[in-house]
Amino acid sequence: MLQDETLAHNHHCGDCPIRHRAVCARCESTELERLEEIKYYRSFEAGQTVIWSGDKMDFVGSVVSGIATLTQTMEDGRTQMVGLLLPSDFVGRPGREGSAYDVVATTDLVMCCFRKKPFEQMMERTPHIAQRLLEMTLDELDAAREWMLVLGRKTAREKIASLLSIIARRDATLNLQPARGALVFDLPLTREAMADYLGLTLETVSRQISALKRDGVIQLEGKRHVTVPDFSRLMEEAGDDADGGMFA
Amino acid sequence: MLQDETLAHNHHCGDCPIRHRAVCARCESTELERLEEIKYYRSFEAGQTVIWSGDKMDFVGSVVSGIATLTQTMEDGRTQMVGLLLPSDFVGRPGREGSAYDVVATTDLVMCCFRKKPFEQMMERTPHIAQRLLEMTLDELDAAREWMLVLGRKTAREKIASLLSIIARRDATLNLQPARGALVFDLPLTREAMADYLGLTLETVSRQISALKRDGVIQLEGKRHVTVPDFSRLMEEAGDDADGGMFA
DNA sequence: GGTCCTCCTTGACCCAGATCAAGCGCGCGA
DNA sequence: TCGCGCGCTTGATCTGGGTCAAGGAGGACC
Numbered sequence: 001m002l003q004d005e006t007l008a009h010n011h012h013c014g015d016c017p018i019r020h021r022a023v024c025a026r027c028e029s030t031e032l033e034r035l036e037e038i039k040y041y042r043s044f045e046a047g048q049t050v051i052w053s054g055d056k057m058d059f060v061g062s063v064v065s066g067i068a069t070l071t072q073t074m075e076d077g078r079t080q081m082v083g084l085l086l087p088s089d090f091v092g093r094p095g096r097e098g099s100a101y102d103v104v105a106t107t108d109l110v111m112c113c114f115r116k117k118p119f120e121q122m123m124e125r126t127p128h129i130a131q132r133l134l135e136m137t138l139d140e141l142d143a144a145r146e147w148m149l150v151l152g153r154k155t156a157r158e159k160i161a162s163l164l165s166i167i168a169r170r171d172a173t174l175n176l177q178p179a180r181g182a183l184v185f186d187l188p189l190t191r192e193a194m195a196d197y198l199g200l201t202l203e204t205v206s207r208q209i210s211a212l213k214r215d216g217v218i219q220l221e222g223k224r225h226v227t228v229p230d231f232s233r234l235m236e237e238a239g240d241d242a243d244g245g246m247f248a
Numbered sequence: 249m250l251q252d253e254t255l256a257h258n259h260h261c262g263d264c265p266i267r268h269r270a271v272c273a274r275c276e277s278t279e280l281e282r283l284e285e286i287k288y289y290r291s292f293e294a295g296q297t298v299i300w301s302g303d304k305m306d307f308v309g310s311v312v313s314g315i316a317t318l319t320q321t322m323e324d325g326r327t328q329m330v331g332l333l334l335p336s337d338f339v340g341r342p343g344r345e346g347s348a349y350d351v352v353a354t355t356d357l358v359m360c361c362f363r364k365k366p367f368e369q370m371m372e373r374t375p376h377i378a379q380r381l382l383e384m385t386l387d388e389l390d391a392a393r394e395w396m397l398v399l400g401r402k403t404a405r406e407k408i409a410s411l412l413s414i415i416a417r418r419d420a421t422l423n424l425q426p427a428r429g430a431l432v433f434d435l436p437l438t439r440e441a442m443a444d445y446l447g448l449t450l451e452t453v454s455r456q457i458s459a460l461k462r463d464g465v466i467q468l469e470g471k472r473h474v475t476v477p478d479f480s481r482l483m484e485e486a487g488d489d490a491d492g493g494m495f496a
Numbered sequence: 497g498g499t500c501c502t503c504c505t506t507g508a509c510c511c512a513g514a515t516c517a518a519g520c521g522c523g524c525g526a
Numbered sequence: 527t528c529g530c531g532c533g534c535t536t537g538a539t540c541t542g543g544g545t546c547a548a549g550g551a552g553g554a555c556c
Binding site (some may be wrong): 202210223 | 503504
């Protein structure tokens with residue numbers, strides 16, 4: 001199985017693909033050894049729920065591979081995605097019992113988990129972890145605020161363009177794409193998940209994607225494979241004219 | 249002047265009204281003394297801009313009294329508020345040069361500022377500060393995500409009720425209101441600022457406030473003074489049926 | 497090869513909230 | 527005392543995106 005290979009492969013933190021971006025990024029080797037003692041891996045299949053909102057969490061951890069989403073749901077069923085968790089992102093909140101959100105695996109997912117109590121104790125003694133977690137949390141806060149602008153003030157077309165540009169940009173930084181020219185990537189989300197992210201209906205998402213395709217802003221192969229011939233054009237459509245953001 | 253009184257009054261951290269809620273909440277007296285060396289107060293009048301988005305920030309700090317807002321603006325003028333800063337809230341981001349948002353004083357405002365460099369150095373040596381800042385940042389992230397649900401999925405009426413319930417709740421915790429019965433408070437925001445917070449127009453804000461008044465959910469005296477006769481009714485209107493949140 | 501099923505697209509219609517416009521009331525400065 | 531401006535309200539109309547509804551396309555399993 002792929003999962004077993006992954007587990008075997010990441011058994012030592014030194015080999016870990018997210019070693020330099022996750023909570024443990026600043027740890028020294030002695031600190032890593034201490035982390036190894038309290039860590040374990042968990043795998044989830046696409047579609048599986050990692051934690052339900054309100055459930056007690058006895059671990060925190062990092063996404064090693066795959067994608068998960070953080071969603072909030074109202075009693076009547078309306079849902080809003082409030083976070084998209086990519087490899088190296090942190091899940092869970094030290095110092096809190098239950099989860100505030102549903103965490104769902106959108107693709108097959110591998111997580112590196114730490115039992116919560118020992119992790120919290122370790123955080124107190126290891127400033128490198130707390131510092132890195134603060135930095136990551138501040139980045140997430142910035143991303144959340146960026147998203148508030150998207151949700152509150154952008155049109156449906158701009159919302160879709162914003163989401164595409166975020167995915168494209170991230171994909172480019174992970175996979176080291178050619179600096180200029182066409183960007184190519186796969187959408188990791190269904191139309192419904194995109195709608196939940198953007199505060200739209202899935203019909204509107206579908207229509208706007210079709211419109212962007214018709215207007216030549218993007219090309220589609222199948223439902224998920226996207227080519228962006230001109231990234232700055234996409235940025236314009238998103239309403240973020242600061243086209244320098246690409247390699248920030 | 250009121251400002252001078254305030255300055256004199258807060259000169260020593262021991263007397264500070266936000267002593268136990270701000271970044272310095274966990275500091276011991278020796279640590280406070282070190283902070284006193286790098287701190288200074290600044291006052292702003294209602295309407296004044298504290299920092300422009302993109303400007304270099306040479307300080308970070310806490311709101312001591314008054315209210316400020318964090319807003320993002322698009323080139324064409326659309327604006328979205330992304331944060332509401334109340335006494336004890338922290339402004340600025342250690343480890344970043346410029347501000348990502350406009351910070352504007354909505355009321356007269358007093359801030360306790362620290363020069364950025366020394367503060368950053370101190371943070372490295374004083375885990376109590378970094379720990380508290382992490383905790384505060386995680387709380388802000390939760391608030392931002394809560395707000396994403398409001399922006400993405402709630403109706404105009406629910407948005408207004410959500411905002412009122414947040415203001416009411418906060419006001420109750422600050423001013424120690426009677427546990428049950430009517431809540432009374434003043435709106436610290438203009439209709440336009442509320443619209444910017446909620447992703448609405450000011451006309452819609454006005455209409456929905458009138459509607460809530462007509463339906464007896466709130467009472468109004470003047471434009472700003474609000475009485476909430478039944479808080480759980482307001483929560484229902486906000487779509488958050490978890491009516492236990494009052495004293496969390 | 498057929499038949500589900502899930503994900504997606506497209507059309508027709510509707511409505512919440514935006515837009516455009518007029519006017520009120522209160523505080524402030526002359 | 528008068529006007530004038532700002533914050534707010536209310537009305538009339540318009541429209542972007544929601545809702546309802548009907549298929550299409552690509553797997554996976556029989």
